[in-house]
Amino acid sequence: MKKVWITALVKDEEKIGKLMGAMKQYGLAADGHFWVDDLKHMAWQAPAEELVKADVALWIIAGNAADVKTPSIGFGLSLLAMKVFAEKGQGFPVIFAPAGDVPADFEPPTLLKGAEIIPLSSASLGVKAVSFANSPIKKIDKEYNLNVHGLPGIGLWLEAGPAGSFEWQGAMFGVHGGEIDFHGVGPANGVPERAVLEYAQKGLKVQLGDDEFIAWAVQNRLDPGTSYYVRVQGTPDKLLFGPYAQTEEAEVHVVKMV
Numbered sequence: 527m528k529k530v531w532i533t534a535l536v537k538d539e540e541k542i543g544k545l546m547g548a549m550k551q552y553g554l555a556a557d558g559h560f561w562v563d564d565l566k567h568m569a570w571q572a573p574a575e576e577l578v579k580a581d582v583a584l585w586i587i588a589g590n591a592a593d594v595k596t597p598s599i600g601f602g603l604s605l606l607a608m609k610v611f612a613e614k615g616q617g618f619p620v621i622f623a624p625a626g627d628v629p630a631d632f633e634p635p636t637l638l639k640g641a642e643i644i645p646l647s648s649a650s651l652g653v654k655a656v657s658f659a660n661s662p663i664k665k666i667d668k669e670y671n672l673n674v675h676g677l678p679g680i681g682l683w684l685e686a687g688p689a690g691s692f693e694w695q696g697a698m699f700g701v702h703g704g705e706i707d708f709h710g711v712g713p714a715n716g717v718p719e720r721a722v723l724e725y726a727q728k729g730l731k732v733q734l735g736d737d738e739f740i741a742w743a744v745q746n747r748l749d750p751g752t753s754y755y756v757r758v759q760g761t762p763d764k765l766l767f768g769p770y771a772q773t774e775e776a777e778v779h780v781v782k783m784v
């Protein structure tokens with residue numbers, strides 16, 4: 527039986543209970559959790575372990591637009607989405623089920639922009655959930671891989687590297703509103719214990735529009751099986767990463783975390 531995982535940002539057991547009951551009426555197993563807003567202890571990792579399981583076919587986030595825009599919650603949801611998409615693909619279906627009205631100017635974090643918005647009270651939520659859960663995951667080709675690794679006692683590590691047939695002649699990773707304090711290069715999907723860094727650079731200032739990112743970089747050649755890792759302190763609201771470039775015309779990717 528296909529399973530739906532529900533992340534409840536609203537602490538309303540009655541509403542969430544009804545949602546889970548509705549999923550079961552449509553032949554879907556339902557499980558989930560109430561969101562724990564605790565970045566220090568990496569509380570987002572517990573639901574990540576459940577969401578990446580093979581039987582989970584859909585992720586529903588139930589809450590309010592204001593919850594998603596709360597910096598600590600938005601950042602935690604972005605980390606959770608990053609881990610899920612790294613494991614299941616960017617096309618893994620997500621529904622945002624708002625408990626209240628959604629402002630016309632509501633803009634979710636980058637990684638949740640693909641979520642279908644269906645009000646929690648909508649009669650069509652169950653039908654849509656069945657459709658998403660029983661449809662093949664859409665394959666979305668990307669130029670890069672992005673992942674996160676929360677290592678208790680060691681820190682929060684972000685991973686970026688080329689995907690598909692792309693290669694990077696070096697790599698750069700910058701944050702806005704946070705700080706990088708360590709970096710490394712190694713095989714994808716796991717922070718390396720040791721790394722040889724070529725022409726490592728720290729504290730680079732990268733101006734993009736009105737935002738100044740503080741970036742670190744290396745000139746190691748990266749293929750799709752190799753990644754650049756940075757350890758991040760704080761809760762940056764934007765990430766910038768891509769191949770290393772010695773000119774101002776760098777091709778970079780920007781991810782809004784909040």
